[in-house]
Amino acid sequence: MISLYRPGDSLLHRLPAGPKLLVVMALALGVSLAPADPWTLTGAALAVAACYLLAGLGAVEIARQAYKLRWLVLVMVVSQVFFLPALTMAANVVRVVVVILLANLVTLTTRTEQVVDAIERALTPLRRLGVNPSRVALMLSMTITTIPVIAGFATQIREAQRARGVPAAPLAFVVPLLIMALKHSDDLADALTARGID
Amino acid sequence: MTELELSAVTVEFPGRTALRDVTLRLHQRRIAVIGSNGSGKSTFARTLNGLVTPTTGEVRVHGIDPVRQSGQLRRRVGFVFSNPDTQIIMPTVAEDAAFSLRGRGLSRAEVRERVAAALHRVGLSEYADSPAHSLSGGQKQLLALCAVLIGEPSLVVADEPTAYLDAANSRRIARFLLDEMPQQLVLATHDLRLAARCDIAVRFEDGQVVDQGDPAPVIARYEHDQDES
Ligand SMILES: Nc1ncnc2c1ncn2[C@@H]1O[C@H](COP(=O)(O)OP(=O)(O)O)[C@@H](O)[C@H]1O
Ligand SMILES: [Mg+2]
Numbered sequence: 176m177i178s179l180y181r182p183g184d185s186l187l188h189r190l191p192a193g194p195k196l197l198v199v200m201a202l203a204l205g206v207s208l209a210p211a212d213p214w215t216l217t218g219a220a221l222a223v224a225a226c227y228l229l230a231g232l233g234a235v236e237i238a239r240q241a242y243k244l245r246w247l248v249l250v251m252v253v254s255q256v257f258f259l260p261a262l263t264m265a266a267n268v269v270r271v272v273v274v275i276l277l278a279n280l281v282t283l284t285t286r287t288e289q290v291v292d293a294i295e296r297a298l299t300p301l302r303r304l305g306v307n308p309s310r311v312a313l314m315l316s317m318t319i320t321t322i323p324v325i326a327g328f329a330t331q332i333r334e335a336q337r338a339r340g341v342p343a344a345p346l347a348f349v350v351p352l353l354i355m356a357l358k359h360s361d362d363l364a365d366a367l368t369a370r371g372i373d
Numbered sequence: 374m375t376e377l378e379l380s381a382v383t384v385e386f387p388g389r390t391a392l393r394d395v396t397l398r399l400h401q402r403r404i405a406v407i408g409s410n411g412s413g414k415s416t417f418a419r420t421l422n423g424l425v426t427p428t429t430g431e432v433r434v435h436g437i438d439p440v441r442q443s444g445q446l447r448r449r450v451g452f453v454f455s456n457p458d459t460q461i462i463m464p465t466v467a468e469d470a471a472f473s474l475r476g477r478g479l480s481r482a483e484v485r486e487r488v489a490a491a492l493h494r495v496g497l498s499e500y501a502d503s504p505a506h507s508l509s510g511g512q513k514q515l516l517a518l519c520a521v522l523i524g525e526p527s528l529v530v531a532d533e534p535t536a537y538l539d540a541a542n543s544r545r546i547a548r549f550l551l552d553e554m555p556q557q558l559v560l561a562t563h564d565l566r567l568a569a570r571c572d573i574a575v576r577f578e579d580g581q582v583v584d585q586g587d588p589a590p591v592i593a594r595y596e597h598d599q600d601e602s
Contacts, residue, residue: 286465366462
């Protein structure tokens with residue numbers, strides 16, 4: 176979601192985010208419930224591949240996305256290989272991989288901004304209940320922005336501790352992380368105020 | 374109207390007076406603010422955009438009261454902080470720049486156009502769709518500057534904008550602030566070479582203005598005093 180978007184102007188890029196999300200959710204549901212039949216699943220895999228090509232992403236991107244799932248696939252295979260018939264196991268793996276590739280296709284072809292806008296629109300009916308959709312959308316965007324920052328803090332702390340030869344202790348990790356996160360949110364609040372949001 | 378006016382401004386924090394009865398009148402294009410750590414530079418900078426409210430006294434920025442007319446003020450005053458990481462609000466470079474234009478009643482097309490122009494100005498066009506946090510420190514600071522300039526402020530306040538940057542990026546930011554942008558600038562800095570390039574330097578010590586005027590002599594006296602102590 177954070178760093179996946181690939182600019183382009185394919186049909187999939189131009190499709191509005193809301194409908195695209197709904198279609199993908201329906202497809203994912205379909206794939207999850209599809210019978211463990213080799214032809215159906217091969218068809219589903221080919222269909223996803225076709226969607227990637229349609230989005231102008233190419234075989235390399237499919238391979239990259241699939242490669243990222245290698246550990247997940249390994250875990251699934253190891254945990255199932257002795258208990259399930261080969262076909263069922265293969266079907267499960269294909270289903271999961273296909274669903275994840277579908278989800279990634281959305282993030283590859285949709286700007287975060289559009290996803291957030293779609294959520295904002297979907298929340299509009301809740302306005303009467305006192306929900307402020309644009310505030311929710313802003314919080315969502317800021318959360319997405321902040322995730323890599325907090326991840327960066329975590330890395331910094333781990334490195335600092337390793338540099339001093341401190342053995343891994345959960346508390347010695349969580350406390351500084353919390354402090355850094357709070358300091359960050361304080362500074363961010365100033366930046367928000369300075370940019371005209373109170 | 375480019376006047377910055379402080380009349381008998383005192384800012385007190387619990388157990389600490391950050392500004393003491395400061396009276397100033399400034400109209401220069403580039404105003405350097407210097408002084409030791411804890412002398413009140415940041416507090417002064419922050420009173421100019423209402424992030425800090427004076428305990429007593431009056432502030433006028435181009436005729437606007439930063440606290441009582443905060444809405445109007447935010448459109449006229451842009452603020453650049455030191456830490457490039459804490460100024461990014463939105464996930465991608467273009468979205469973050471566009472964020473400054475929220476609530477101005479611009480169409481999507483207008484926003485896109487202004488974002489493209491502003492990113493081009495700071496040389497970040499090719500990163501428009503990149504995650505903002507994938508930028509280098511210098512690029513993030515350029516983005517922060519871009520996000521300020523896109524709102525077309527008449528004053529830019531920068532609090533140690535080069536503190537986190539390497540030499541090359543510092544020079545780039547400084548060149549932009551001091552030479553390229555037309556806006557009035559208040560620059561709080563430890564880098565006396567930057568202060569020397571301004572039109573006036575104001576020196577704070579212990580919450581008070583102790584010296585002001587032509588940068589070269591003000592800086593010379595500051596360096597002299599530091600060598601003494
Ligand atoms: N939010 C705050 N709460 C309490 N004390 C503060 C706060 N901000 C600044 N101060 C104090 O006010 C004094 C002036 O700080 P500051 O304006 O940040 O100085 P400078 O930017 O010149 O280093 C310092 O002693 C600082 O500790
Ligand atoms: Mg400071």
